[in-house]
Amino acid sequence: MKVEELYQEIILDHYRAKHHSGLRDPYEAEVHHVNPSCGDEVTLRVHLDGDTVSDVSYEGVGCSISQASTSVMSDLVIGHSYQHGLGLHQEFLTLMQSKGEIEPDEDRLEDGIAFAGVAKFPARVKCALLGWSAFKDAVIQAQGSTN
Amino acid sequence: MSSDVESARKLPEYPDTVSMDQVKPLGDEPIPFDVDIIRTDFPILDRTTPNGPLVYLDSANTSQKPRVVVEAIEDHYLNHNANVARAMHLLGAEATAAFEAGRAQVAAFVGATRSEEVIFTRNATEALNLCAHSLGASLVPGDEIVISVMEHHSNIVPWQLLAQRTGATLRWFDVTDEGRLDLEAATAEELINERTKIVSLTYVSNVLGTVNPITEIAAAAHAVGAVMVVDASQAVPQMAVDVATLGADLVAFTAHKMVGPTGIGVLWGRYELLAGLPPFLGGGEMIEVVKMTGSTYAPPPHRFEAGTPPIAQAVGLGAAVHYLSEIGMDAIAAHEAEVTAYALKGLATIKGLRVLGPSEPVDRGGAISFTLPDVHPHDVSQLLDSRGIAVRGGHHCARPLHERFGVQSSTRASFYLYTTRAEIDALIDGLEYTVRFFGGAR
Numbered sequence: 001m002k003v004e005e006l007y008q009e010i011i012l013d014h015y016r017a018k019h020h021s022g023l024r025d026p027y028e029a030e031v032h033h034v035n036p037s038c039g040d041e042v043t044l045r046v047h048l049d050g051d052t053v054s055d056v057s058y059e060g061v062g063c064s065i066s067q068a069s070t071s072v073m074s075d076l077v078i079g080h081s082y083q084h085g086l087g088l089h090q091e092f093l094t095l096m097q098s099k100g101e102i103e104p105d106e107d108r109l110e111d112g113i114a115f116a117g118v119a120k121f122p123a124r125v126k127c128a129l130l131g132w133s134a135f136k137d138a139v140i141q142a143q144g145s146t147n
Numbered sequence: 148m149s150s151d152v153e154s155a156r157k158l159p160e161y162p163d164t165v166s167m168d169q170v171k172p173l174g175d176e177p178i179p180f181d182v183d184i185i186r187t188d189f190p191i192l193d194r195t196t197p198n199g200p201l202v203y204l205d206s207a208n209t210s211q212k213p214r215v216v217v218e219a220i221e222d223h224y225l226n227h228n229a230n231v232a233r234a235m236h237l238l239g240a241e242a243t244a245a246f247e248a249g250r251a252q253v254a255a256f257v258g259a260t261r262s263e264e265v266i267f268t269r270n271a272t273e274a275l276n277l278c279a280h281s282l283g284a285s286l287v288p289g290d291e292i293v294i295s296v297m298e299h300h301s302n303i304v305p306w307q308l309l310a311q312r313t314g315a316t317l318r319w320f321d322v323t324d325e326g327r328l329d330l331e332a333a334t335a336e337e338l339i340n341e342r343t344k345i346v347s348l349t350y351v352s353n354v355l356g357t358v359n360p361i362t363e364i365a366a367a368a369h370a371v372g373a374v375m376v377v378d379a380s381q382a383v384p385q386m387a388v389d390v391a392t393l394g395a396d397l398v399a400f401t402a403h404k405m406v407g408p409t410g411i412g413v414l415w416g417r418y419e420l421l422a423g424l425p426p427f428l429g430g431g432e433m434i435e436v437v438k439m440t441g442s443t444y445a446p447p448p449h450r451f452e453a454g455t456p457p458i459a460q461a462v463g464l465g466a467a468v469h470y471l472s473e474i475g476m477d478a479i480a481a482h483e484a485e486v487t488a489y490a491l492k493g494l495a496t497i498k499g500l501r502v503l504g505p506s507e508p509v510d511r512g513g514a515i516s517f518t519l520p521d522v523h524p525h526d527v528s529q530l531l532d533s534r535g536i537a538v539r540g541g542h543h544c545a546r547p548l549h550e551r552f553g554v555q556s557s558t559r560a561s562f563y564l565y566t567t568r569a570e571i572d573a574l575i576d577g578l579e580y581t582v583r584f585f586g587g588a589r
Contacts, residue, residue, distance in 0.1 A: 006529065007529075038540070038541040038556065039542045039549075039556050040525075040555075061555045062523060062555075063524075063526050064522075064523060064526050064585070065525070124529070127525065
């Protein structure tokens with residue numbers, strides 16, 4: 001296993017210049033997720049406009065995988081329905097749990113396919129999922145507050 | 148004939164009980180320290196990784212095990228296995244004698260005056276919880292417990308829980324920017340005072356490597372009538388520790404960091420103190436007489452060892468301390484100091500690298516934690532792993548200390564008796580590669 005499989009150029013690019021980073025108003029839900037074993041943290045806000053995720057904003061401390069994954073996730077979910085976002089979360093989760101045995105759908109996951117290699121490094125899967133789990137949690141809370 | 152077969156045929160002549168004077172004095176004739184010869188005792192150091200030879204720099208996390216320790220455990224299970232202190236048969240007697248011999252060896256290793264001062268636990272964490280529980284049973288609101296900001300979580304959380312249970316107040320030493328205990332600030336704020344009942348400190352920091360002045364602080368604790376607890380998990384593996392002169396009342400450490408097996412820890416305590424403490428866990432072995440209306444308890448150490456103890460692990464720990472004694476703890480400490488100094492010099496050549504803790508190899512153990520600008524410790528350890536180098540990245544179970552230094556986490560390289568200069572060179576090369584990799588120049 002080559003470490004370059006893990007650290008795709010796309011991941012390093014997102015890590016060096018995170019998209020949609022920073023905490024913004026307005027938002028319906030803010031969550032704080034922690035990876036207790038390593039201390040990676042993300043605070044994430046979701047702003048829903050009807051069914052549409054009109055913003056995801058976040059602040060995090062963590063490794064390149066967790067930071068880049070959060071950045072890619074925000075690109076993928078902003079401007080789409082939250083149902084679409086939750087569907088992508090499920091797809092990304094399946095990819096991460098696949099031990100590298102499934103081919104990701106580039107049309108749907110876009111830059112997210114760069115994380116396919118992470119699935120072969122079990123210790124890093126939770127890093128890649130940190131931002132996605134926070135998003136799912138925040139969407140569920142935001143729906144609760146808007147219904 | 149292989150030694151396995153020989154040991155299988157020979158029934159060791161275990162005495163019924165083991166007293167301290169039956170433990171052989173160790174290390175009469177010191178063998179010259181030769182790291183290459185020592186490495187041949189550790190088969191795992193010969194293995195390769197998918198990325199080349201193994202460079203194991205994570206010994207503060209857990210040490211590797213020499214063949215003699217693994218064989219002692221194997222021999223016990225294959226030839227002498229039975230439960231201890233209850234089986235009235237040959238194997239029961241052999242297992243009991245082997246278990247108690249392990250206790251006596253540990254006692255001799257740390258300079259205890261009697262083997263009843265050595266309590267076997269699951270690990271150092273359980274030993275510290277035992278202290279917090281049994282020692283803390285008499286605390287009342289207004290009493291104070293003193294720890295430090297450089298403690299491992301296992302020497303923080305049990306005391307927080309104790310404070311919650313009893314209403315006692317938890318206070319702590321800060322550290323200086325160099326990573327030493329801030330003794331001046333402690334004196335100024337009268338950290339240790341007449342309300343202090345327990346002081347619990349690490350001997351050697353698992354993150355900074357700092358060696359703390361335990362004897363001095365123990366004297367301050369005793370002057371106000373407080374009990375001194377020491378977490379020696381990183382000290383006993385690395386340097387000669389003599390509990391008779393250390394000044395501490397209770398000392399916790401763990402086997403797996405000192406070339407012994409996992410699953411067994413040690414709490415040494417002054418006998419008179421232990422004799423006055425209430426039990427920790429209840430169950431078999433720790434009792435004297437059990438009636439439905441109430442029970443009485445065994446004297447130390449068995450009072451604190453409820454249930455079937457880690458028997459084979461005690462045998463393995465006995466073999467481990469015998470192994471370390473044969474090499475000599477002073478020689479091991481000298482080797483570690485030399486390797487640590489060499490590593491500090493090498494790390495200083497990496498641009499932007501910041502060492503947490505003492506940058507001079509004085510009063511310093513063989514663990515070095517550091518940060519690199521813009522590269523997270525997980526990524527550092529992943530990149531090093533891609534070159535066969537094992538280090539630890541994260542907060543090393545010392546989150547408050549990292550917060551004190553304004554960082555979320557760090558990378559830690561830690562050394563032991565089998566660490567070579569070539570391995571340090573590999574680390575430095577690996578870090579240069581890491582910096583280039585994340586700097587964009589791939």
